[in-house]
């Protein structure tokens with residue numbers, strides 16, 4: 542029977558090997574006689590899980606002791622409010638770089654709490670691109686610059702931390718890496734903080750992982766509700782209340798799996814090849830089109846249209862018949878979207894490319 546592959550943007554595909562471990566641990570966690578779902582968050586077993594997840598994140602992301610790891614409730618959307626709550630003291634402001642749906646949403650949420658400088662950085666014409674940084678009106682007094690490096694819906698990539706501009710290098714960068722964390726090697730020292738919902742590259746929904754420069758924690762605002770206070774989360778080792786224990790457990794398994802697979806360097810190499818072959822099929826085709834400028838193209842979420850819109854539903858239906866699921870674009874964008882997170886097996890992409898070529902030739 543043909544294998545099923547799931548390209549959905551999140552909750553996303555999980556490695557089969559990890560699912561099999563979960564299956565056993567749901568009934569009896571490591572011979573403890575308890576389900577992993579029943580473990581107390583104060584038990585030695587669970588503290589061991591948290592430590593493993595944290596240590597593996599330090600290792601896989603190359604974190605120095607200057608950074609702390611926080612396991613937070615809610616998704617990245619919760620951080621859209623928590624960032625200004627924690628860091629925008631009375632009268633302070635921040636720059637928000639808008640390049641798509643998620644960075645816009647972060648900006649709108651932050652505006653509930655503070656005076657925010659919005660930078661519309663996307664050019665949306667025949668080709669979708671990011672405006673050069675010298676056209677951005679950044680503010681000298683901004684407490685931080687917020688951006689999203691990988692817009693999951695449109696597939697637009699914005700590598701701000703890798704930018705040579707001195708204004709960027711001197712700024713404190715806050716990055717929403719929900720769809721890109723651990724998909725490419727980065728220099729964490731270039732960031733003030735990075736945060737990511739877990740349900741794409743880190744496991745299951747309900748958990749947000751944050752990597753934060755410790756010195757920022759000394760400057761957190763006063764009188765923040767306890768679960769939203771980054772400093773208190775740090776001081777309590779992310780156990781300010783009952784954390785999403787199952788999601789942290791799955792995170793620890795995913796990180797171990799990624800390490801065994803060769804870590805970020807290997808997964809990056811694999812994805813570069815997979816994304817290249819997918820863009821090659823799109824660019825050389827008569828029926829598919831992707832309008833994102835080459836430099837701004839995501840290697841993780843690749844969105845494209847079928848030029849003849851009438852064929853779109855047929856494409857998705859035929860893909861499902863071939864056991865290629867989750868390809869429908871986000872409801873706000875339509876089209877087709879392929880998510881190539883770390884857990885996507887090679888065979889999934891091979892089958893998809895073959896299907897796309899066959900679909901095209903049967904229409905010509």
Ligand code: PMP
Pocket residue numbers: 550551615616617618619643689691692693694717718719720738739747
């Ligand atoms: N940021 C990005 C880049 C995302 O892709 C998503 C979810 N698709 C979010 C934020 C929101 O995540 P959550 O629903 O977990 O809050």
